[in-house]
Each structure stands twice: as structure tokens, then as C-alpha cells.
Amino acid sequence: MKNHYQLLIIGGGPAGLAAATIAAKDGISCAVLDEQPTLGGQIYRAIESIPEQRAKKLGSEYRRGKNIAEAFRLSDAEYYPNTKVWSLNNQREVGILQNDKASILSADQVIVASGAMERPVPFPGWTLPGVMQAGAGQILYKSAGIVPDNGVVLAGSGPLLLLLAWQYLHAGVEVKALLDVTPLSNHIGALPKFPRALLAHHYLTKGIGYQIALKRAGIPMLFGVSDLRADGDGVCQSVGFKHSGKQKTIESELLLTHFGVIPHIWLTQSAGCKHQWDDSQQCWRPEHDEWGNTDISGILVAGDGAGINGARSAEHAGRLAGLEALFALGVINQSERDNRGVKERKWVRGERHIRPFLEKYYQIPKKLLATDIDETIICRCEEIAAGEIRQAVRDGHDNTNQVKFFTRCGMGPCQGRQCSNAVAHLVADESGKSVKEMGHFRGRPPVAPLTLEQLATLKQEVAE
Amino acid sequence: MNSDVIIIGGGLMGSSIALQLAMRGCQCIVIDKASPGRHSSGVSAGGLRLLNRDPAEIPLSVEASKMWRDITSLVDSDCDARFPGQIRVAENKADMEKLEQRAALVRSLGYEHEEIIGKQELYQLVPALAPHCIGALINRTDGYARPYHALTAFRRKAESLGVKYYPSTEVYNVEKEAEIWSLKTSQGIFSSPILVNCAGAWANKFATSLGEAVPLEQKALMLMVTERLPHFVDPVMGAASRKLSFKQMQNGSLIIGGALVAKLDFAKEKTDIDWAQLAKSADTVISFFPQLKQVRIVRAWAGIEGFMPDNIPVLGQSQTHQNAYHAFGFSAHGFQLSPVIGKIMSQLILDGQAELPIEPFNINRFN
Numbered sequence: 001m002k003n004h005y006q007l008l009i010i011g012g013g014p015a016g017l018a019a020a021t022i023a024a025k026d027g028i029s030c031a032v033l034d035e036q037p038t039l040g041g042q043i044y045r046a047i048e049s050i051p052e053q054r055a056k057k058l059g060s061e062y063r064r065g066k067n068i069a070e071a072f073r074l075s076d077a078e079y080y081p082n083t084k085v086w087s088l089n090n091q092r093e094v095g096i097l098q099n100d101k102a103s104i105l106s107a108d109q110v111i112v113a114s115g116a117m118e119r120p121v122p123f124p125g126w127t128l129p130g131v132m133q134a135g136a137g138q139i140l141y142k143s144a145g146i147v148p149d150n151g152v153v154l155a156g157s158g159p160l161l162l163l164l165a166w167q168y169l170h171a172g173v174e175v176k177a178l179l180d181v182t183p184l185s186n187h188i189g190a191l192p193k194f195p196r197a198l199l200a201h202h203y204l205t206k207g208i209g210y211q212i213a214l215k216r217a218g219i220p221m222l223f224g225v226s227d228l229r230a231d232g233d234g235v236c237q238s239v240g241f242k243h244s245g246k247q248k249t250i251e252s253e254l255l256l257t258h259f260g261v262i263p264h265i266w267l268t269q270s271a272g273c274k275h276q277w278d279d280s281q282q283c284w285r286p287e288h289d290e291w292g293n294t295d296i297s298g299i300l301v302a303g304d305g306a307g308i309n310g311a312r313s314a315e316h317a318g319r320l321a322g323l324e325a326l327f328a329l330g331v332i333n334q335s336e337r338d339n340r341g342v343k344e345r346k347w348v349r350g351e352r353h354i355r356p357f358l359e360k361y362y363q364i365p366k367k368l369l370a371t372d373i374d375e376t377i378i379c380r381c382e383e384i385a386a387g388e389i390r391q392a393v394r395d396g397h398d399n400t401n402q403v404k405f406f407t408r409c410g411m412g413p414c415q416g417r418q419c420s421n422a423v424a425h426l427v428a429d430e431s432g433k434s435v436k437e438m439g440h441f442r443g444r445p446p447v448a449p450l451t452l453e454q455l456a457t458l459k460q461e462v463a464e
Numbered sequence: 465m466n467s468d469v470i471i472i473g474g475g476l477m478g479s480s481i482a483l484q485l486a487m488r489g490c491q492c493i494v495i496d497k498a499s500p501g502r503h504s505s506g507v508s509a510g511g512l513r514l515l516n517r518d519p520a521e522i523p524l525s526v527e528a529s530k531m532w533r534d535i536t537s538l539v540d541s542d543c544d545a546r547f548p549g550q551i552r553v554a555e556n557k558a559d560m561e562k563l564e565q566r567a568a569l570v571r572s573l574g575y576e577h578e579e580i581i582g583k584q585e586l587y588q589l590v591p592a593l594a595p596h597c598i599g600a601l602i603n604r605t606d607g608y609a610r611p612y613h614a615l616t617a618f619r620r621k622a623e624s625l626g627v628k629y630y631p632s633t634e635v636y637n638v639e640k641e642a643e644i645w646s647l648k649t650s651q652g653i654f655s656s657p658i659l660v661n662c663a664g665a666w667a668n669k670f671a672t673s674l675g676e677a678v679p680l681e682q683k684a685l686m687l688m689v690t691e692r693l694p695h696f697v698d699p700v701m702g703a704a705s706r707k708l709s710f711k712q713m714q715n716g717s718l719i720i721g722g723a724l725v726a727k728l729d730f731a732k733e734k735t736d737i738d739w740a741q742l743a744k745s746a747d748t749v750i751s752f753f754p755q756l757k758q759v760r761i762v763r764a765w766a767g768i769e770g771f772m773p774d775n776i777p778v779l780g781q782s783q784t785h786q787n788a789y790h791a792f793g794f795s796a797h798g799f800q801l802s803p804v805i806g807k808i809m810s811q812l813i814l815d816g817q818a819e820l821p822i823e824p825f826n827i828n829r830f831n
Contacts, residue, residue: 089736089737090734104740272734399499402612406612406616408715411717415763444763445737445764449691449760450761451759452746452759453746453758455743456746456747456750457743458739
């Protein structure tokens with residue numbers, strides 16, 4: 001590994017791999033830094049090593065990752081798995097951790113392809129063992145073939161929930177119920193966006209296909225569910241909710257939730273890139289142009305980390321960012337960049353067709369984003385409940401960062417990843433202002449925790 | 465907007481002065497260019513340290529120490545203050561001699577608060593310490609508080625007595641006409657007969673506009689915080705000859721400092737963590753507490769502060785204008801002094817003199 005690269009790409013999912021593939025072909029020094037043990041990102045996790053049978057069960061969209069991985073392997077880009085990036089600054093210095101050893105690399109261009117994370121939505125009981133995010137269920141299945149053996153309740157909103165239910169169905173898992181928390185009013189609200197979504201009808205057909213399969217299999221699918229909660233004595237034993245005006249309970253040791261995904265912005269935030277609130281996607285994302293340029297020179301974003309548009313879009317956005325990096329490095333000129341980018345830009349725009357519909361259809365109700373149940377834990381690291389956050393706002397701490405200073409919410413080892421959005425929504429709700437005005441937690445490095453001993457290894461590195 | 469006194473800077477010093485003035489019936493306005501306490505006051509390590517003070521600061525720090533003990537009576541909140549003492553550890557004979565000289569100096573000034581302790585007592589106090597240390601200097605009354613809680617408490621108490629805060633108010637221009645100060649700001653004109661400069665790292669701008677520029681240097685000091693740990697150390701830890709400073713906070717996390725400087729773009733108010741420096745600091749912590757090797761650092765940050773060349777603040781009346789006062793340049797150790805600064809500055813403003821010696825802090829020392 002070199003100390004300096006012309007192009008460093010953070011993330012080994014579709015955006016990062018596509019960017020590296022296109023950029024490395026032109027002979028620049030380029031490395032992909034991947035936190036994961038194998039390439040593919042979350043969506044194509046374990047794509048190179050998965051047994052064919054399991055890959056089939058995961059569906060055609062998953063197997064698409066094979067081509068991306070193969071193309072990447074044929075390129076000259078270097079690939080570093082198990083490489084955790086813990087810092088990025090506006091000088092394009094990248095702090096990494098490999099085998100417990102910290103070091104700092106630099107680059108002329110950095111593409112942040114950090115992907116998405118599941119939107120954490122706190123509800124009563126969400127911190128009980130046995131309540132997990134659906135993504136965790138997918139990781140276990142993709143990488144190790146592990147599925148729940150005592151059945152599962154799936155709850156939340158968004159296409160992934162449907163996909164996971166379908167994947168579990170094929171893997172022989174008992175899905176006790178699928179509880180959809182999106183209010184029925186969303187469906188009506190999404191109607192005006194439906195015609196444009198028809199331009200991306202393959203997504204719609206797929207979604208409907210999943211639903212039909214689940215229904216045929218007799219899996220109870222309840223829509224317009226509210227007041228979701230997990231209960232149990234130290235562990236999850238049952239799932240409670242309201243449906244059609246009635247209080248209901250399902251016994252289950254496992255509840256997998258999913259409330260959509262949001263961009264993983266911690267690196268761009270740490271670098272000081274400008275971020276904007278996206279009302280439709282209900283999340284913060286880095287500001288960028290269609291080539292992926294952020295407001296900091298030499299730092300680009302691609303894929304879901306730049307705003308949620310899905311895996312296919314990420315691939316094209318990755319290529320655009322790769323081309324832009326080549327252009328910035330003087331390897332290609334502007335017209336070559338533009339010519340080679342024509343098709344990719346068209347694809348990226350095409351992939352947007354379905355989004356406004358999906359975003360409206362699966363919009364998380366405000367009552368879930370800003371819980372009115374004071375006892376609900378919001379910051380699980382520091383054990384701060386919703387009521388304490390609302391009280392801090394009533395005491396005059398009127399923006400997200402002040403509430404953080406005062407209550408310590410967001411100051412634990414997860415560095416606010418789990419509570420940042422929930423705190424912003426609560427502060428906004430309590431103060432009667434918008435999330436946009438309330439702001440986001442200021443990013444504090446390291447972006448991933450490292451131990452004192454690991455950090456101390458950097459000292460030798462610098463001294464050498 | 466008119467009032468008796470305008471204070472520029474709503475951090476801990478500005479708020480403490482406003483509070484004391486308000487307690488004596490004075491109308492105060494506090495102007496802050498951002499949210500009050502956004503920089504040093506809100507993000508400091510919260511150390512309540514009398515140990516190892518500059519001799520000039522000792523009288524003030526001794527009084528401040530008493531005030532912190534009873535801080536609730538002043539601001540209706542204990543500011544989450546704790547007083548487990550603070551120690552400077554000696555690792556070898558040379559260290560020990562250095563600490564003994566220091567203790568002798570403090571005694572010669574008539575104070576008894578800095579004591580030498582031997583190896584046995586050191587390890588009774590800090591059993592977790594690596595075995596190579598031989599003794600320490602201690603102040604048993606030192607401790608720490610939560611900076612943002614203190615800031616909030618001072619501000620709320622001041623507001624309850626009628627002090628008005630104007631956040632997000634940037635001062636463009638300071639003028640005096642017929643003995644009245646007039647401040648042109650982003651939120652309109654403010655005027656008053658008395659002006660107090662508590663602008664921290666930005667204070668030289670106002671000193672300069674009063675015609676008495678000072679060699680204030682802006683620096684950003686870094687801190688890092690670890691995950692929460694079971695309680696293992698009481699006193700605030702320092703070392704005689706190495707850059708060590710850490711404490712275990714109320715919630716169990718460690719705050720590690722040590723006057724390490726971040727890269728700073730002052731105009732943009734942007735700081736950039738210097739990881740090589742923090743790596744050295746991590747190494748130092750481990751050498752004193754090897755059992756902390758696997759502890760995770762969850763956060764590092766840097767706060768912008770104003771430093772004077774002699775590392776003691778500027779306090780007192782302006783030398784160029786009557787009815788203007790300064791309290792800034794605390795050089796990253798002002799937190800402990802904050803209650804007493806309010807007290808003596810209010811005395812100076814209202815009575816013409818302070819009950820404690822502040823001559824060494826005069827702004828004219830840089831002439």
C-alpha cells in the first residue's frame with residue numbers, strides 16, 4: 001500500500017467498484033478501501049464467495065453484483081478489505097485502520113462511496129435483545145446463511161422489508177407477520193407520483209411480485225399499523241401494535257424492523273462538506289453536482305451515500321465520479337468526460353423515476369420519527385430517553401447540538417449514528433420548527449471508534 | 465437597544481460578569497456573534513484546577529475554588545461539579561525535584577494548597593497507575609464540572625435577573641460619542657455607557673478598536689473522549705514532565721487533553737484534528753495506565769481559544785478609554801476562574817476597584 005494515491009475510493013459497494021473500474025483503466029494509481037471483509041457492499045455482500053444456491057434464493061437483483069465484481073477484478077485498482085476509514089479531512093487525508101494499525105494516507109481525489117444505513121427509528125422496546133434492524137438479518141443470511149429458526153415478525157416500511165420477507169419465505173423461515181407502519185394516507189399522497197414511476201415499471205412489477213408471493217404463502221400482511229412496540233422481560237417476547245383501531249399482540253422472540261435507508265454521511269460530514277436536508281427522503285445528504293463533486297475540491301460522492309437512489313443508480317453515479325476524478329487529474333479532457341458520461345447520466349436520471357413515488361409511499365409518519373412516548377430510549381449509548389430531550393428543548397436548548405451538549409445524547413460509541421436523526425426530529429417537533437432549521441449533530445472524528453492502542457500506533461508511523 | 469453595560473461575548477466570563485452586575489441591580493446586555501459558549505466555554509475540559517497556577521493567578525484561583533464549592537448558591541445548579549483533587553505525577557527524581565520546588569514556591573507565597581505526596585499515598589489514591597511513578601504534587605480540593613451545564617446555569621441565572629442575551633449578533637463597529645458606546649451590529653445598534661470585552665479568541669478585534677491591540681494568539685486545543693468505563697480513577701491526572709491530562713467524568717468516560725494544538729483556520733473557524741499529536745497523547749496515557757489499551761476513543765474535537773504570550777489573562781480597565789473593560793485571554797485555563805472573574809470585574813466596574821490583586825493582568829503590560 002502506498003502513502004499517496006491519485007484516487008482513493010472509500011467503500012466497496014456498487015458505486016465504489018464502478019468508480020474504481022472506470023478510473024483505473026486509464027492508468028492512475030487508485031485504491032478502494034473497504035471496511036468489509038469482501039467486496040460488494042451491503043447490497044452485493046459476499047457476492048464472490050456465495051454458494052450458487054443461496055445466491056439464487058436472494059434473487060436476480062443480487063446476482064447482478066457478479067458482473068460488477070468481475071469487471072472490478074479485471075481492472076488495475078488495488079483493493080483493501082478489512083480497512084476501516086476513521087477520518088477524512090478537507091485536505092483529503094484519510095485515516096485508516098488495518099490489523100489494529102492506524103495510518104494516514106493522502107490522495108489527490110477522494111470518492112466517498114459510503115453507501116446507506118438503515119434509518120434508526122426508536123420505539124418502545126427497540127433496545128431489547130431480539131429486536132434488530134432487518135439489514136442485520138440480511139447480513140447474517142448473505143454472509144453465513146443464517147436464518148431465524150423460531151420465526152420472525154417484520155415491521156416497518158420500505159421495499160427492503162418486502163424483499164427480506166420474500167427472501168425468508170424462500171429460505172423456509174416462518175414469517176409470523178409483516179407489519180407495515182406507513183399510514184394509508186401515504187398511498188393516496190403517492191398517487192400523483194405514480195405516472196412517473198411507471199417509467200421504472202420493472203421496480204413496480206418486482207414489488208408487486210413479492211407481495212403476491214407473500215400473500216399466496218399465507219403470510220399475514222397488515223397495513224397502516226401504528227403504536228409499534230416490543231415487550232418482554234429483558235428480551236423480546238412479544239410485539240404489540242394497533243391495527244384497524246384494535247390493540248394486538250404477536251408472540252415472537254425476534255422482531256426485525258426496517259424504516260428505509262438514509263445516506264451514510266459521517267465521512268463527508270467529518271470532512272466538512274456541506275449537507276442539505278432532503279425533505280422527500282427525510283434525511284441529510286451531502287450537496288453535490290451530477291458528477292459527484294461536493295463543495296470541497298477533490299472530494300466526490302457517489303451512490304447511496306450521496307442520497308438514496310438504489311444500487312443500480314449507484315453503479316452509474318460511481319462511473320460518473322470516476323470520470324470526474326480522471327478529468328480533475330488531467331487524464332482526460334472535459335469533452336471526453338462529457339462524452340463518456342452521456343449514457344451514465346441518462347441512466348442516473350432514469351433511475352430517479354421511481355423515487356418520488358417510493359419516497360412518498362413509504363414516508364415514515366412524523367409520530368414515529370418524533371415519538372410522543374417520553375420513556376422511549378433515544379440514545380442507547382448514553383441511555384437518554386425522549387422525555388429528557390423534550391425537556392432540554394423546553395429548558396431553552398433550542399438546537400440539536402445544544403441538546404447534545406446538555407443531555408449527552410449522541411456522545412457514545414456509536415457517535416450519534418443511531419440517535420442523530422431521532423434527536424433532530426424530537427427537537428424540531430418540540431420547538432415547532434423544521435428539522436432543517438434544527439441542524440445535524442456536528443461531526444466529531446474519529447468516524448469509527450479506535451482504541452488508544454490503535455491510535456498510538458500512528459505515532460510510530462509518523463516518527464518513522 | 466440601551467442598557468447600563470454591554471458585554472461582548474456570552475461565554476462563561478461574559479455570563480459571570482453579567483450575573484454579578486445584575487445581582488447588584490445593573491442592566492446588562494450580552495451580545496454574542498454565535499450561540500453563547502459555542503467555542504471555549506462550551507467545549508472545554510471543565511477542569512477546576514488551582515494546582516500549578518501562575519503565581520499571579522493564585523489569589524483569584526483560591527477565591528474561585530471557594531466559590532465553586534458553593535456554586536449552587538450562586539447559580540442555582542451544582543454544574544455537576546466534583547472535587548476529587550488533582551495530581552501531577554513524578555516519574556523520576558528530576559520530576560520529583562521539580563515538584564518539590566513548585567510546592568516550596570507556593571508555600572513561600574503564603575499558600576498551603578499544593579502538597580507533595582510520596583509513593584505510598586500516590587498508589588493509595590490512584591491504585592490503577594503504572595508502578596514506575598515515585599510521588600506527586602496534589603491539590604486535594606481541585607476537580608471538574610460539566611462546562612455546558614455551568615454555562616447554561618450562569619446564563620439562566622443572569623437572565624432570571626434581567627440580563628438580555630443577543631445571540632447571532634456580530635459587532636461590526638465600536639464607537640464612542642459623548643461618553644456613550646455605540647455598537648453597530650448585525651442586529652442593529654446597541655448603546656451603553658460601559659463596555660466589557662469578553663470576546664475570547666476574538667477579543668483582540670475589540671482591543672484594537674479601542675486602540676490597544678494585544679499579542680493575542682488564537683489556537684485550538686484538542687480533547688478526546690473515550691467510551692464509558694467502570695469507575696477506576698478519582699483525581700484529575702497530570703504529569704510533571706509529560707503532556708498528560710485526563711479525568712474520568714461522572715458518566716465513566718475519560719476526557720484526555722494535554723494542551724495539544726489542532727490545525728486551525730481562524731477566519732473560517734475551522735479546526736482540523738492533528739492525529740499525530742493525539743497519537744502521542746494516547747501513547748502517554750497508555751504508559752501511565754496500560755490497562756486502557758483497548759479502550760475506544762469515540763470523539764475528538766478542538767475548541768478555539770485566545771492565548772496571551774505570558775499565558776495569563778488580560779483583566780481590568782482599558783488604558784485608552786474610561787468605561788471600557790477587558791476580561792479575555794485566559795489561555796485555556798479560565799474555566800475554574802469564571803465565578804471570581806464575574807465578582808472582581810463587577811467590583812471594578814461599579815466600585816472602581818477589585819478586592820483581589822489584578823495589576824499583573826493589566827493590558828498595558830504588552831506596551
